[in-house]
Amino acid sequence: MTVAITASGAAAEAVESVVPQLVGDLVASGITGLIPDLWGPEAESEAEKRLGWTEAVAVSAPLVPRIVALREKLAAKGLNHIVLAGMGGSSLAPEVITKTYGVELTVLDATQPTQVLTALGDDLEHTVLVVSSKSGSTVETASQRKAFEKAFSDAGYSDVADRIVVVTDPGSPLEASALEAGYVVFTADPNIGGRYSALSAFGLVPSGLAGADIGELLGEADAVTVELAQDRADNPGLVLGAVLAGTKPLRDKIVLVADGTHIHGFPDWAEQLIAESTGKQGRGLLPVVVGLDSPEITEGLHDVQVVRLVASTEETREVAPGEVEISGSLGAQFLVWEYAVAVAGRLLGINPFDQPDVESAKVATRALLDAQPEATPPAITVDGVEVRQVGGLPVGDSLESAVDALLDHLSDDGYLAVQAYVDRVHHSELEELRDLLAARTHRPVTFGWGPRFLHSTGQYHKGGPANGVFLQITQVADDDLAIPDSPFTFGTLVAAQAAGDAEVLSEHGRPVLTFTVKDVQAALPSLINALR
Structure with missing residues (x-):
């Protein structure tokens, strides 16, 4: 096998x-045959337009020589540092592919300003930005694109059109604006959802430009297609x-x-x-x-x-x-x-191709960006950590009491989700909190970097079983970054994303506790003590 x-x-x-x-139900051949009623009548309309991933190997094969030719053209101009601006399915697969093949790709799936500034300051002279968005309207990706366009312009580069490559669905607003700007555009099969897009243009273009052997990758997938189609x-x-x-x-x-x-x-x-x-x-x-x-x-x-x-x-x-x-x-x-x-x-008994609750956090974020209200005062501040809760969770007078109050809601069949709206390039050590909390609670604990988890586990948090409790860790960066032609900054955006998600979780009856820090390293010992 x-x-x-x-x-x-x-x-x-x-x-x-x-x-x-x-x-006996011919499920394997049904999936391969693009039969949309396998998931029931309520899912049929969505399934009709979301099974293209079963044909991704054949559809994507013609892209390989085009991607390789573009890589060689860019390299000849000295443009060999690839940065990917994308969220969720647009970034996760390329990250796996390039790491596995041992080639360099900077994945920018963040709105934390220091992380964006790091990407902008890393070898800009040789940088090509891949802007990847299925809908063409993803706020994070649009903001990252604007920041790089300004950086290229401020640096005086005359070849900006060579430095930006776009991957999107045909007919999206991103396709139209990219063609108008003279950028190279790859359109993907619109019948493939974002999380099923690893073997489509979304997975292949940034990975191939970075140097991964995408022809070999498709060959590996092709080798299993016959097995997957058989009812055995x-x-x-x-x-x-x-x-x-x-x-x-x-x-x-x-x-x-x-x-x-x-x-x-x-x-x-x-x-x-x-x-x-x-x-x-x-x-x-x-x-x-x-x-x-x-x-x-x-x-x-x-x-x-x-x-x-x-x-x-x-x-x-x-x-x-x-x-x-x-x-x-x-x-x-x-x-x-x-x-x-x-x-x-x-x-x-569910539809595996839709994501109805992902949009709710986006709506809440947009409302906060439009209104730009004053930040909610913290309930308490301890050792430089501001403590906030949504929905009436008691926090007491210490970090420990706040954590205790959150964990009191953790059931025998529940889970704890740690959501870190923090620069993951410089503070990857926060992931160590996951094991610490799992040992304390004796329950499964997930760890997600914000806002990227909003495009993945965020759907489960609101639409799945109502047995999760949520700990947000947010970072107020010393250096904010304006988003060109936008009324808000990256710092404002990431704060709105965290607050919007907390608001929606609370509306769904999920307990949320937020710790906000300015200096992550300085606050880490206090966080560890409270969580332990």
Whole structure:
């Protein structure tokens, strides 16, 4: 098999009981045949226009020589530093592809001003910006584009049209403005949703320009297409779909751990695919990205399913009780997981192709940007940390009491989400808080960088089961950055995104606690003490 999956415990039982029914219902051939009614009548209209990813290998193959030719043309002009402005599906797959192939790509999926300033200050002379947005109206991407256009102009570069490459859907406002500006434009298949777009122009253009072997990547995916189309018990898409959503009772916390795989960062890509596809109608699967020694792996939680990404090997390896191991090439894994999550949507009885609750946070953000109200005064300030709550959560008089109040709402089947609206380039150490909190709570803990998680797990937070509690950590940067031709700055935008998301979560009955800091390093010891 191109992708090998080994399951034990409840996952193996799910494969044995669920896959034969999927085979009998012709689900695999139905997905490949673009049959839209596999997910019920309510999902049919959306599914009709969202199954293009099954044909992505064939559709994308002609893009490869065009991307390679552009890379060579840019390199001949000394333009070899690729920066990607994109959110969610537009950035997660290219990040995995380029890391796995060992080529450099700067992924700018942030509105934190210091992170944007870092990207602007890194080898601008040799920079090409890839502006990637399916809708063509993503506020983060539009703002990043304006900042780079101004930087190129201020630097006196006469070749700005050579320095910006656009990836978008045909007919989007971004396509129109890019063509008017003389930029190179790649249009993607509009029948592919953002989180299913790894093998489309959204995944291939920035990765190929950065130097990844995208022809090889498509070849890896092509090698598994026949297996995925067949209604057979060993179809890896059906097997993995059963693992994810077929356990009884449902183990709906999917713990993802890279354990020896050659693929770098794959769990972060799978996180969006799973959470945004399944978290709706009060149901869903929560992906939890962890390390090898994280508490969720060893605590035997009743609702956790551990999935390990392992090295491709012919050696017999004993799978830990109750766990699942999966191996295979990157291109094949992309396609297998896409099939599997579509199958999981059918098993859960939801539409895996829409994202109805993603827009709510965007609406709240836009309202705050239009009104630009004064910041809500903190309930308390301790050691340079401002503490705010939304929805009446008591905070007491210390960081510890505030955290205690939040965790009092954490149920035996719930989870804690840490949301860091912080410069992840300079403060990656904040991710260490995840394990600390998992050890304290004995429950799954997710960690997301804001605002990028709004385009991934944000859908699950509002549309999935109402059993999450939320800790925001926001950063007030010393150096803000204006967004050209906009009435707000990057600092204003990221603050509005955090506040808007907290507001929507509270409206959905989710407890939210916010810690705001200016100096992350100075505040870190106090945060660690409070969370421990």
